[in-house]
Amino acid sequence: MLKDLPFFVKQLLAFAVVMVMILVTGAVGHFGMQRISDQVHQLDAFFPVVDVANEIKVTVAKEQRILMDILAVASPAELSELKRQTAANHSRVAALFTALQEGREGDRPIVALKNPDQRAAVDQARRIFFQKITPEVDRAVDLAGKRFAGEPVPAKEIAELDAGVDRQATRLFTDLDKLEDFIYRDIDHISTETRKTITTGDRLLLVATVGAAAVAVGISFLLATVLSRLINKTIAFAENLAEGDFSSSLEIEQRDEFGRLADAVNRLRSDLRRSFLAISRDATGLRLTANELNAVSESMVANADTTSDKSSMVAAATEEMSANMHSVAA
Structure with a gap:
């Protein structure tokens, strides 16, 4: 109580x-x-x-x-x-x-x-x-x-x-x-x-x-002991958050100011975790999209090379036909 x-x-x-x-x-x-x-x-x-x-x-x-x-x-x-x-x-x-x-x-x-x-x-x-x-x-x-x-x-x-x-x-x-x-x-x-x-x-x-x-x-x-213990516990939790550990939570089973602080910090941890998970999912999606765009780009480059080769062949054939026609005319 x-x-x-x-x-x-x-x-x-x-x-x-x-x-x-x-x-x-x-x-x-x-x-x-x-x-x-x-x-x-x-x-x-x-x-x-x-x-x-x-x-x-x-x-x-x-x-x-x-x-x-x-x-x-x-x-x-x-x-x-x-x-x-x-x-x-x-x-x-x-x-x-x-x-x-x-x-x-x-x-x-x-x-x-x-x-x-x-x-x-x-x-x-x-x-x-x-x-x-x-x-x-x-x-x-x-x-x-x-x-x-x-x-x-x-x-x-x-x-x-x-x-x-x-x-x-x-x-x-x-x-x-x-x-x-x-x-x-x-x-x-x-x-x-x-x-x-x-x-x-x-x-x-x-x-x-x-x-x-x-x-x-x-x-x-x-x-002083209770206050120091609660403060040290909160500091340790904040250091874990700073290191990217969002798996733990701040356990303070009280309803006073420290209990409300623990609830607020735990909500912050949950919000940050959700935000980082969303960012991670978005980054993964962007990476997949970039890979797909890269594949499409490579396909387009390959098609362009094929088209260029065919164009060269057509040009050569055209020149050969033109030469043959000049020979016939002569």
């Missing part, structure tokens, strides 16, 4: 195949880069989780400092300021935990935690802060108020409160450290996958490029 298509169409098809291979190469590169870009964005979203966890640690440490200030507060006005700082600190911690659970902190996107272990670590740290540390801070405020009211506050109770908050803060830090370990593990996994993607993409791109080049070279070689 392909051999019957016009040669120009074959060239277009070859060009289309090469273009498809080039597009495939470009697609491989594009999708590889897109995947790498997605993985880099994932990494960009993971690092803020670590930042938020560290900020929670800083805020909890600030809560411990505020607790120490509350236990040592010197005036009700100072206590009111510390209570305001505590409320602001609690709001900030709540916002940070919400950011970890929902995957967004203001306009900054972070990874929403879907791993059960990660969410469990965050939930545990949140419970420790709001169910263990916050009540102890409120209790410290009450103890400071009692102290300002003149009520006795046992030093042992204050020490136990401070130690209890420290223990709970340590547990909270441990849970956040676990969260960071999980996040760094995910970051390492994504980094490994990114390196694998880059390696695989490079290999696929190399294979696609080499494949496209091989296909392009193969198609070019095939077209």
Whole structure:
């Protein structure tokens, strides 16, 4: 079927195949880069989780400092300021935990935690802060108020409160450290996958490029080979015609330009053969006619010689008769 298509169409098809291979190469590169870009964005979203966890640690440490200030507060006005700082600190911690659970902190996107272990670590740290540390801070405020009211506050109770908050803060830090370990593990996994993607993409791109080049070279070689073979075949046939060999024909079983050229050359060979045969027959006829004319000419020459001899004999006889008549007259 392909051999019957016009040669120009074959060239277009070859060009289309090469273009498809080039597009495939470009697609491989594009999708590889897109995947790498997605993985880099994932990494960009993971690092803020670590930042938020560290900020929670800083805020909890600030809560411990505020607790120490509350236990040592010197005036009700100072206590009111510390209570305001505590409320602001609690709001900030709540916002940070919400950011970890929902995957967004203001306009900054972070990874929403879907791993059960990660969410469990965050939930545990949140419970420790709001169910263990916050009540102890409120209790410290009450103890400071009692102290300002003149009520006795046992030093042992204050020490136990401070130690209890420290223990709970340590547990909270441990849970956040676990969260960071999980996040760094995910970051390492994504980094490994990114390196694998880059390696695989490079290999696929190399294979696609080499494949496209091989296909392009193969198609070019095939077209050049077919074209050269047809041209050489036509040249050999034309040389045979030039040498007077009209017995063969140009066999090209195609319906493209070369097939039409072969049909035209074969028709030319047939026409030339018929013309030369006609000329040969006419030449033979002329030769036979010339031979006949030559024979007639020779016959006419022979007849002329005979007539001349007879005329001489008649003339001699006439002269002899004339002499005899003169003799008689005398």
